[in-house]
Amino acid sequence: QKEVEQDPGPLSVPEGAIVSLNCTYSNSAFQYFMWYRQYSRKGPELLMYTYSSGNKEDGRFTAQVDKSSKYISLFIRDSQPSDSATYLCAGGSSASKIIFGSGTRLSIRP
Amino acid sequence: GAVVSQHPSWVICKSGTSVKIECRSLDFQATTMFWYRQFPKQSLMLMATSNEGSKATYEQGVEKDKFLINHASLTLSTLTVTSAHPEDSSFYICSASPGADGHNEQFFGPGTRLTVL
Numbered sequence: 001q002k003e004v005e006q007d008p009g010p011l012s013v014p015e016g017a018i019v020s021l022n023c024t025y026s027n028s029a030f031q032y033f034m035w036y037r038q039y040s041r042k043g044p045e046l047l048m049y050t051y052s053s054g055n056k057e058d059g060r061f062t063a064q065v066d067k068s069s070k071y072i073s074l075f076i077r078d079s080q081p082s083d084s085a086t087y088l089c090a091g092g093s094s095a096s097k098i099i100f101g102s103g104t105r106l107s108i109r110p
Numbered sequence: 111g112a113v114v115s116q117h118p119s120w121v122i123c124k125s126g127t128s129v130k131i132e133c134r135s136l137d138f139q140a141t142t143m144f145w146y147r148q149f150p151k152q153s154l155m156l157m158a159t160s161n162e163g164s165k166a167t168y169e170q171g172v173e174k175d176k177f178l179i180n181h182a183s184l185t186l187s188t189l190t191v192t193s194a195h196p197e198d199s200s201f202y203i204c205s206a207s208p209g210a211d212g213h214n215e216q217f218f219g220p221g222t223r224l225t226v227l
Contacts, residue, residue: 032214032215036218041223042220043116043203043205043218043220043221044154044218046112046216046218049215088153088154092214097144100153102152105151
């Protein structure tokens with residue numbers, strides 16, 4: 001079992017829809033979690049960083065962490081074609097390296 | 111803030127030659143830098159972790175003599191692919207982490223595409 005599991009997609013939604021991206025993890029020691037966006041042939045860009053459980057909102061993006069179920073989510077409101085990319089989730093702790101999911105390919109249809 | 115640069119952005123070389131890739135944190139000091147490789151439509155594969163002034167820690171299966179890492183300062187790390195072969199062709203991405211005050215997030219460079227002929 002991978003430490004961080006992520007559905008590879010592809011996920012295709014119409015422009016303006018709410019997108020829900022999800023990951024599960026197995027390492028109960030994870031303390032902080034991140035979402036990255038990666039466009040083709042580019043390096044990943046940090047979107048959200050959350051510490052422990054709870055929600056964090058930044059513009060159209062909301063990250064949720066539920067440590068009790070080891071489930072992390074990223075919601076994108078009012079999705080735009082420019083949001084089309086691969087989204088990577090990641091978890092880590094002070095005692096371990098960051099572990100990335102395999103990424104979910106998202107396509108927003110105009 | 112939190113900008114990481116990589117140079118070159120792409121490189122083509124002949125088999126058997128060595129290639130050096132630079133990774134710089136431009137506006138923060140990076141306690142730790144990481145090197146990844148990524149094949150098309152696949153996720154990031156961590157190659158090694160380096161801390162300034164100490165030897166890099168390589169992941170299992172990564173040849174330390176082939177992938178030389180030097181973390182010379184808190185803003186610069188280099189990856190040298192020695193005696194490159196076509197199977198080394200890949201997208202190499204570095205990341206840097208401030209590692210201070212609980213800031214453990216990694217900031218990635220734009221990547222370097224290596225093609226070995």
